[in-house]
Amino acid sequence: MTENPAHTALWPAPTASGAVDATVHVPGSKSVTNRALVLAALAAEPGVLRRPLRSRDTVLMAAALRALGVGIEQTTGPDGAEAWHVTPADLRGPATVDVGNAGTVMRFMPPVAALADGQVRFDGDPRSYERPLHGVIDALRVLGAEIDDEGRGSLPLTVHGTGSLKGGRVEIDASSSSQFVSALLLSAPRFEEGVEVRHVGSSLPSMAHIRMTVDMLREVGAQVEEPESGGEPDVWKVAPGALRGRDLTIEPDLSNAQPFMAAALVTGGRVSIPDWPARTTQPGDKLRDIFTEMGGSCELTDKGLEFTGSGKIHGIDVDLSEVGELTPVIAAVAALADGPSTLRGVAHLRLHETDRLAALTKEINGLGGDVTETADGLHIRPRALHGGTFHTYDDHRMATAGSVIGLAVDGVQIENVATTAKTLPDFPDMWTTMLGNQQG
Numbered sequence: 001m002t003e004n005p006a007h008t009a010l011w012p013a014p015t016a017s018g019a020v021d022a023t024v025h026v027p028g029s030k031s032v033t034n035r036a037l038v039l040a041a042l043a044a045e046p047g048v049l050r051r052p053l054r055s056r057d058t059v060l061m062a063a064a065l066r067a068l069g070v071g072i073e074q075t076t077g078p079d080g081a082e083a084w085h086v087t088p089a090d091l092r093g094p095a096t097v098d099v100g101n102a103g104t105v106m107r108f109m110p111p112v113a114a115l116a117d118g119q120v121r122f123d124g125d126p127r128s129y130e131r132p133l134h135g136v137i138d139a140l141r142v143l144g145a146e147i148d149d150e151g152r153g154s155l156p157l158t159v160h161g162t163g164s165l166k167g168g169r170v171e172i173d174a175s176s177s178s179q180f181v182s183a184l185l186l187s188a189p190r191f192e193e194g195v196e197v198r199h200v201g202s203s204l205p206s207m208a209h210i211r212m213t214v215d216m217l218r219e220v221g222a223q224v225e226e227p228e229s230g231g232e233p234d235v236w237k238v239a240p241g242a243l244r245g246r247d248l249t250i251e252p253d254l255s256n257a258q259p260f261m262a263a264a265l266v267t268g269g270r271v272s273i274p275d276w277p278a279r280t281t282q283p284g285d286k287l288r289d290i291f292t293e294m295g296g297s298c299e300l301t302d303k304g305l306e307f308t309g310s311g312k313i314h315g316i317d318v319d320l321s322e323v324g325e326l327t328p329v330i331a332a333v334a335a336l337a338d339g340p341s342t343l344r345g346v347a348h349l350r351l352h353e354t355d356r357l358a359a360l361t362k363e364i365n366g367l368g369g370d371v372t373e374t375a376d377g378l379h380i381r382p383r384a385l386h387g388g389t390f391h392t393y394d395d396h397r398m399a400t401a402g403s404v405i406g407l408a409v410d411g412v413q414i415e416n417v418a419t420t421a422k423t424l425p426d427f428p429d430m431w432t433t434m435l436g437n438q439q440g
């Protein structure tokens with residue numbers, strides 16, 4: 001096999017010559033965009049997504065829905081803002097879906113395909129074969145779907161849809177991914193009997209993302225019972241019913257705001273993120289607390305978030321189980337702190353884009369760091385770091401994490417920075433533009 005040159009290309013991560021002072025317009029949330037696409041496709045009437053994220057993961061989701069017959073047209077407003085107009089249709093195969101390495105596509109789309117009439121083949125990047133999918137496959141079978149995965153319990157697979165799905169009660173172990181729960185809930189209003197999902201595993205990661213699913217279902221008229229509003233623990237119920245089409249402006253992706261906020265923390269500078277929502281289910285909102293504890297300060301106004309570093313970076317002992325996708329950049333900041341950190345509750349990160357606990361340990365230590373893996377996270381003891389290659393393993397958040405270290409350490413080269421296209425295709429330009437505005 002010939003290497004893709006983009007995968008081995010090295011990007012010299014720019015160092016900061018002083019405190020950053022920048023306003024960073026962060027594109028739309030991946031998690032909100034991909035949920036909104038699915039809900040719009042399953043609705044009883046057309047809907048609009050304004051300022052959607054355009055990145056590999058969301059383009060793959062749009063292509064998957066189009067392959068099943070859904071209309072998605074793009075328009076651009078006078079202010080340059082993009083809108084995706086979604087016209088639901090009778091879902092049908094035969095179709096093929098490329099999930100890339102998008103957890104949201106590989107988990108959220110099989111239930112949609114089970115509602116289609118005809119067969120739908122799912123395939124993706126090599127890493128997608130290793131990411132857990134058994135929770136969705138086994139649950140869909142219990143709910144009435146026919147799935148051919150040749151006994152693998154993972155991709156590639158074919159869903160043989162009949163145009164409807166019975167639905168009903170199902171038990172799943174979602175300890176490896178909250179997306180199993182979200183996937184079943186999102187399509188459930190279209191199941192004949194809706195769904196009752198009971199999580200029976202030891203732990204459930206990324207609760208913030210399950211809240212996002214419940215919130216967005218309710219916004220389009222679905223009836224949802226869930227533990228946090230008086231329901232039974234670990235049980236979610238969605239009633240069958242028609243969904244409204246919605247005109248929705250997508251919030252900025254707060255997890256993608258994270259490296260820019262980290263730049264303010266690391267350089268003792270200031271970063272403004274316009275349109276930071278006053279109320280949100282995005283896990284990135286927790287950064288206001290986490291990065292404050294690590295030495296910054298925040299002001300949230302109706303214009304957005306202003307985040308200021310103090311010039312000091314403190315270590316932190318934090319359970320990130322609810323907000324696991326924030327781990328790589330927190331680890332990068334922790335490696336530059338004035339004291340040790342313990343990041344816990346994130347064992348499931350071993351099954352993300354790459355094994356993030358192993359990758360962070362290897363790459364930070366490769367620059368002279370002192371990181372050890374624990375059963376469910378990382379111990380990080382700051383040490384003077386040196387330059388070198390920071391490998392990214394096709395993981396967008398490894399690339400942004402390495403770039404944060406590069407601000408403070410000369411000679412850090414990020415391998416395959418283009419992998420940020422998964423959720424933030426403009427990252428390298430946004431990063432250098434931010435650094436263009438420094439106070440020396």
Ligand SMILES: O=C(O)C1=C[C@@H](OP(=O)(O)O)[C@@H](O)[C@H](O)C1
Nearest residue numbers: 031177178179205206209324325
């Ligand atoms: O539902 C979602 O949009 C997501 C849920 C989380 O997945 P896991 O529960 O698999 O960690 C998160 O890490 C991922 O980036 C996005």
Ligand SMILES: C=C(OP(=O)(O)O)C(=O)O
Nearest residue numbers: 101102103104325352353
């Ligand atoms: C885990 C992530 O992505 P995915 O949606 O592919 O699970 C992530 O973006 O950090």
